[in-house]
Amino acid sequence: MQPLRGYRRPAPGTQPEYLHPPYGSSLKRAPTQALISIPHTLSEITGPIFRKEIIDARACDLTRQGKGAPLGERITVSGRVLDEDGRPVRESLVEIWQANSAGRYLHKIDQHDAPLDPNFNGVGQTFTNDEGRYRFVTIRPGAYPWRNHANAWRPQHIHFSLFGPAFATRLVTQMYFPGDPLLELDPIFKSVPDEAAKNSFISKFDWATTTPEIALGFQFDIILSGRNATPMEEW
Numbered sequence: 001m002q003p004l005r006g007y008r009r010p011a012p013g014t015q016p017e018y019l020h021p022p023y024g025s026s027l028k029r030a031p032t033q034a035l036i037s038i039p040h041t042l043s044e045i046t047g048p049i050f051r052k053e054i055i056d057a058r059a060c061d062l063t064r065q066g067k068g069a070p071l072g073e074r075i076t077v078s079g080r081v082l083d084e085d086g087r088p089v090r091e092s093l094v095e096i097w098q099a100n101s102a103g104r105y106l107h108k109i110d111q112h113d114a115p116l117d118p119n120f121n122g123v124g125q126t127f128t129n130d131e132g133r134y135r136f137v138t139i140r141p142g143a144y145p146w147r148n149h150a151n152a153w154r155p156q157h158i159h160f161s162l163f164g165p166a167f168a169t170r171l172v173t174q175m176y177f178p179g180d181p182l183l184e185l186d187p188i189f190k191s192v193p194d195e196a197a198k199n200s201f202i203s204k205f206d207w208a209t210t211t212p213e214i215a216l217g218f219q220f221d222i223i224l225s226g227r228n229a230t231p232m233e234e235w
């Protein structure tokens with residue numbers, strides 16, 4: 001039997017530390033003992049396959065899911081999902097969720113004193129195409145307070161969830177906006193030690209995908225783990 005090819009582990013410094021004391025929740029969540037590296041098996045190098053029929057045609061356009069247009073600055077968010085070797089991640093589910101333009105989520109736990117928008121639920125889904133490209137139309141989210149420390153405000157951000165081809169490539173991350181003054185005050189953004197990795201969370205304003213009269217364009221490419229170059233010897 002052929003040995004299984006696992007996926008690469010993240011390079012040191014490119015992922016947020018589990019324990020980052022300025023981010024209060026990490027104190028409760030971080031492992032207290034050294035991690036144990038477990039070899040990838042079939043459970044990790046395979047994953048769920050989602051059929052396109054599971055999502056509504058309007059799921060990629062968060063401005064058309066209500067009875068009317070949501071309030072706020074309309075934007076497009078698009079990019080490519082690639083693996084570490086530059087290969088497109090094809091026909092793969094990409095999901096987003098975000099606050100509305102006033103900085104409030106449609107969720108019962110969010111009691112921020114800001115208005116809900118009856119025409120915006122803040123949830124989107126789409127699939128990458130054959131080139132790994134995806135595109136959402138949405139509203140620029142507002143900043144919101146989060147009580148992590150005195151006068152704490154999250155920078156504007158959009159949450160992303162990706163599966164890729166296997167559970168080992170699953171990624172939940174956040175996209176930020178260029179020039180946001182809150183970035184350097186945000187302990188979640190600053191929890192990534194590597195400067196280049198940290199900056200990869202910031203989308204780029206993109207004139208080429210800005211739609212005249214309609215929406216500013218932002219580009220956000222996402223890199224998922226690549227396969228190991230040589231077969232792993234262990235199961």
Ligand SMILES: [Fe+2]
Binds near residue numbers: 099154157159
């Ligand atoms: Fe958030």
